[in-house]
Amino acid sequence: MYTKTFITACLLAIRQHVVCAASTWPAPTDELEDLIFLSTGYRSTGLAGLVTPCSKGLSSSRVTAAEWLRTAFHDAISGNIFTGLGGLDGSIAWEIDTLENEGVFADDSVKAWANFVSDQTSLSDVIAAATYAVTRSCSNISIAVRGGRVDATQAGPVGFVPQPQNAVTIFRNQFARMGLDDQGMVQFVACGHTIGGVHVADHPEITDKALATFDKTPYSLDNSIAVEYMQGTTNNPLVVGQSVANRRNSDFKVFSGADRNVTISALAADREVFDNACKTIFQKMIDQVPSGVVLSDPVTPYEVKPYGLQLTLLDGGSKIRFTGDVRVRSTRGAVSQVQLTYTDRNRAVAQTPIDTTAKGIAAGFDDSFDFFGFSTDLPADTSISSFNVVVTYGDSITTFDNNGSGFQVQDAVIYQAPQSCLNSDGQLTVVAAVRDAQDAPNLQVMIKVPQASPNPVPSISTTTIPMATQSAVGSYGLYAANLAFSPDIKQPPVFGIFGGSVADTRKGVSDLATSCATLATPTQSSSSSSSSASGDFITSSAGGNFTSSSISASASSVITPTPSTLSDSMTSSTSAPESVSSSESTPSSSSELTPSSVSSSSISAPASASSTESTSSSISSSSSNPEPPSSTASTSTTPSPTGSADYAFEGCYYDPVNPRALTGKNDYNDEMTIDLCATSCSQFHYFGVEYGRECYCGNELNSLSTSQSLTDCAMPCGGSSTRICGGPQRISLYTNSKYSAPVEPSMPGYEYKGCYSEGSNTRALLTKSFNAPDMTVEQCASLCTGIPYFGVEYSQECYCGTTLQSGSVPQPASDCNMLCAGNKTQYCGGPNRLSLYLDAANPVSSPMNPPMSDSTYQGCYTDSVNARVLIDLWTSGSDMTVQKCANFCARYAYFGTEYSAECYCGDVLKSSTTKVEEAQCGMSCAGNMSQVCGSGDRLSVYLKDS
Ligand code: HEM
Incomplete structure (x- = not known):
């Protein structure tokens, strides 16, 4: 038998998932640690049990693991590396009834997760732990979970969640915001779409099955989706079947459109390549958090962890009862005995250890744990101040001293x-x-x-x-x-x-x-x-x-x-x-x-806000944060109200954090100065410095940002200790004297129509689309030459169209407030908002319903993928015109054109259709821009003259 003291530096990785010793107890991630590692048994949390086995679901057609993974994705896809906003921030809880989250999956997932949210663990941390549970239950992929995420207090912007009808160019934009290139996009979609599938209840336009699975192993997060796709045996409803005809075959568009199947074939060829790609991409998904949120180190299982420690005064105050449980990780060896050696209040080591008795066992995906309980009465005048845990594994004894500090107990x-x-x-x-x-x-x-x-x-x-x-x-x-x-x-x-x-x-x-x-x-x-x-x-x-x-x-x-x-x-x-x-x-x-x-890490605000709570040991009170200034510093360094010739001091303002006081751009630097921030924000009306090291820019101040006492802004700048750079959730606000507001450029020959929304269920401008990191208004105008409308959106997107699709309507000018990626003096729309221009000098006339020699135009009629109204014959083609469709349908009484390139024939116009206003059929024919060819689910109908 031998004795050793457990040294808590990084240990050799005996098992793959054990990397470093756990943190010192107590840590703000203690509850999260339970969520991750205590799946079953005594004191288990029950989170992982909801997705174990992987096939578990609320009905035969539903797979909870798949719903959780999809919900986590819909939460994280709001992440925008360009603005530092969004990501895994629990905003999904505010979005469960939006169109993008139609169906029960998000609602049910968030409700299940809500039971695990506490003052210590945010919803977004629970989502990270839930993603870990999904990947472990459905595969061998193990991701590291960090804590400290901060939940959003409102819904994120719409338009971030990819829709099956989108073109690959749109998908590219959506995934690029998360920092993923083409390869990452394909990997992400393939890794997600390998469990669960598509439901008729939510997507009748894609499948008629209760659950049409993506591959033949819907309860295993494996590369079957890629293998079957490459072999040509796939039944993936987002690749084959009715999704093809109505352009909802998004997996095909992604796999083949991104890089001509290069990435998907690599995933198919090697399971290990697939597993590694998914591990990396899911890790990225859960670690994508709004800028300013500081994540903890990866949470690893404690070797020894106390639970429910309690001192109770008794016997007229002469004695103190000490009770609690100690959890021991038994993966490393069977535990035969656990004792507590302790130090009393006077720092004397007690001679008699505290004995424990077995209380129960628990297990996680990799680890087993034994719990031991104790109850002992101590003299009140000496009491206890800390203890170590002595564990006997077989014939070896290890003493756990909580990284050298002992497990502290206060009796005050x-x-x-x-x-x-x-x-x-x-x-x-x-x-x-x-x-x-x-x-x-x-x-x-x-x-x-x-x-x-x-x-x-x-x-x-x-x-x-x-x-x-x-x-x-x-x-x-x-x-x-x-x-x-x-x-x-x-x-x-x-x-x-x-x-x-x-x-x-x-x-x-x-x-x-x-x-x-x-x-x-x-x-x-x-x-x-x-x-x-x-x-x-x-x-x-x-x-x-x-x-x-x-x-x-x-x-x-x-x-x-x-x-x-x-x-x-x-x-x-x-x-x-x-x-x-x-x-x-x-x-x-x-x-x-x-x-x-009680000092909830889960609710501690990112970076600057965390300092308010640094006195209560929240996760983000890390040593890298600057120390608060001394009172001397704060009085002697009050910034001059005049600032400099280039900028003027406005005052000390509240920063609500989510969203920030200024949202245009942000920057962090331990050497921050006011000049640095002014330079970084030179293209914005306002800038402000906060928490000693943060710099924010914007053209508008958040309406919740109210003026505060100057003494609230008292932190010295990291790069200049004689100047003030805000404080915790307090921004020292400046206006930039040299700033000139971006203007809508006067484009010769174009009329600026204003800020417009996207169409309902379709893009507002359909003829062409482009995306460029150096997009300007001029560049988009030139890309759309010859097409009446063009519009710039989301800083670097450009769309052209002969007509504006239904649902695209004017919006407040302030909605189009994103600067063009290639010219920060111009506006290029916003999220789902187009800065719209019309070629006034040389407009192509609006498309028409051309007069036909042997048939007459009847009007614009509704149609739907699942209940076509002209059912005898159909075709489609990129050269579609009204005449081509008339010729194709020559043997039938009716013909109709739809969605630019489709043509339908029939002897009867089904009674399920309704005639709608003409404006709803606004798409140009793919083969002739001057003619109308219906629209999405809208037929331009002609009847043969008798
Ligand atoms: C181009 C991008 C994507 C599109 C257009 C898309 C679209 C869809 C659609 C239409 C469904 C069927 C929903 C239903 O009927 O219940 C679905 C399911 C699913 N998606 Fe995606 N998705 C995309 C990317 C991703 C990514 C990156 C993930 C990664 C986590 C993911 C995870 C899932 C999962 C797990 C399901 C199955 C849900 C279930 O069985 O309940 N998707 N997706």
């Missing part, structure tokens, strides 16, 4: 569960014991409240109540707070007690008695079954120094679940208690018994 502020109670009327009484006459603690209670529709994820509302003094017990004082819960509260509250720099947090009400017990005096104590000392609670009021009736005389409040608005949820979610000043109430990071649990 203790929650007293036996003296607390929740009666049947919803009256909660919480009692705490506070050592050595410290200040009165605060009770902080968190409840989940509904968010604004349609978001099904509740937000967390925090209420802080000062606790009132009750009595003294030994070296402790007892404090109490009383509050009443409305019966409408659906989920039990969670609470914590904060005093000075320490806290005792994450307490639940489920185990509370309906009446509060008194704390017995030493003479009344009975012997405990626990190891080293005796003591217990008795409920007799005789000799008790504290009764529940006395508690109810203390400060009380009522908590009811109120629907929170956007700002409500942000305010209530931030960690500083509301009813007391933050200096008194914010828990300190130096606390020993995890105040971080």
Whole structure:
């Protein structure tokens, strides 16, 4: 037998997924660690169980793993590397009822995930853990999960989610925003479309099956999709079948259109290549977060992790009971014994270790864990300050010392569960014991409240109540707070007690008695079954120094679940208690018994916002963030209101973070100066510096950005300690004196029509499209020469068309506020917004329904892919004209042209059709731009003269 101390640097990778030792406990990712690694058994979270096995689903045609993966993708695709906005940010919760997320998949996924969201774990972190569970359940691919994502407080922009009817050029744009090139796009689509499939319920235009799977192994995330595609045996509904006729064969467009099948054939040829590509791409998907969000290191399983540690004062204050569980990773060897060696409050090492007994086992995808419980009574005057865990594996003993710092236990502020109670009327009484006459603690209670529709994820509302003094017990004082819960509260509250720099947090009400017990005096104590000392609670009021009736005389409040608005949820979610000043109430990071649990990392705002919470050990309070300035610095370095000749100081403004105060462009630099930011933002009206190192530019200030006290902006600039660069969520705002607003260029011969939306279900301009990283208005005009309309969109896209498709209508000018990629003095539309121009000097006349010698135009009629209205014969071709269609249908009474290139014939015009206004048939014929050939699902119908 030998003994060693566990050294917690990076260890040799015994198993593939073990890379480095886990972080020091407690960490803000502790709950996330459970979500990732505790799939089954004791204290398991149940997240992975919802997608294990991979075939699991809410009905025979639904695959939960596939729905989760698709929902994660729809959340992450909002990521835009050019603006630093979007990404995996939980915005999907606000978008579950949009057209882009039609069907039940997103709604059901978000509702399932909502159960795992807490003040410590954001929805977007849960989505990352869920993606890990999907890839592990459906394949051997293992991605690393980091924590610290911040949830969006509103829906992202529309138009980011690829639609099957889009052209490959549009797909390119959409994936390029995520930073993916053609190869990445093909890999991403192939890796996603290998589980699940297409449902008739959501896409009747693509399949008539309840579930048309992408490949023959829909419950395995493997390369069958690529193999079958390359072999020509594929039944992928986005490659073959009815999607071809109505141009919804998007997988084909992606695989073949991007690089002529080069990437997909490499994925087909080698399973390992496929697995590696998917691992990289899914990793990218979950790590794509808005700029400013700081992710933690990858979460790895702790070798040893404490749970539910609790000290309880008993026996008239003479003893302290120490209870809890310790989890040991047993993958590395069977565990035969676990003991706790501990140091007392006076830093003396206790001679007798604390014994534990087996409590249960749990497992994850790779690891097994054994839980051991303990309960021991310690003298109150020596108590405990930290412990190590000594684990016996077979004949070897390892001591785990939490990366050298021991597992810390604070006994200065203790929650007293036996003296607390929740009666049947919803009256909660919480009692705490506070050592050595410290200040009165605060009770902080968190409840989940509904968010604004349609978001099904509740937000967390925090209420802080000062606790009132009750009595003294030994070296402790007892404090109490009383509050009443409305019966409408659906989920039990969670609470914590904060005093000075320490806290005792994450307490639940489920185990509370309906009446509060008194704390017995030493003479009344009975012997405990626990190891080293005796003591217990008795409920007799005789000799008790504290009764529940006395508690109810203390400060009380009522908590009811109120629907929170956007700002409500942000305010209530931030960690500083509301009813007391933050200096008194914010828990300190130096606390020993995890105040971080209440200081929610999940709700800490990115970068600049995180500093507000840096006192509460949130993830983003990393050492790379600049230190706050000293008070001397802040008073002596107030920026001059005049700025310089090039810019003028406007004041200190609030930055709501999501969206930012200024959204045009951003930049981060540890050496930030005001001049640097001014230069970086030279093409914007406003610029501002924040949090010492951040620079933001924009032409408009967010309406939520209100002016703040100048003293709020007090952080010195990283690159110039004598100047001020904002503060946490505070931006030092400047106007750029030399800036001249972008103008719509006067294009000789063109009339600027304004800012227009895209068409409904179709692009507004259909004839041609281009994308160029140096796009300008002039370039687009020249690309569209000879075509009446052109429009620039989303900075670098260009569209041409002979007519404007239905649904494309004027929008506020401010919607077209993106600068052209190739000329920052011009506007090039916006997301789904066209800056539209018409060739006024030499317009091609609008397309017409040409007069025919032996037939007469009847009008514009509805049609649909699943119920055609002319059913006898059809053709299509890029040279389609009205005459060609008439010739093709010569033997039939009716003919009709549709979607520019399609032609349908029939002797009967089915009664399911309806005649609609002429404007709905606005597409030019592919073979003759001066003629009308219907539109999407619209037929230009002709009847043969009798
Ligand atoms: C050109 C890009 C893409 C288009 C046009 C597209 C379109 C679609 C469509 C129409 C469906 C069928 C939905 C239904 O009927 O339930 C679907 C399903 C799915 N998509 Fe995509 N998708 C694209 C890219 C991706 C990517 C990159 C992923 C990566 C995660 C992904 C993951 C999935 C999954 C897992 C399903 C199956 C859902 C289920 O079975 O419930 N898709 N996609």
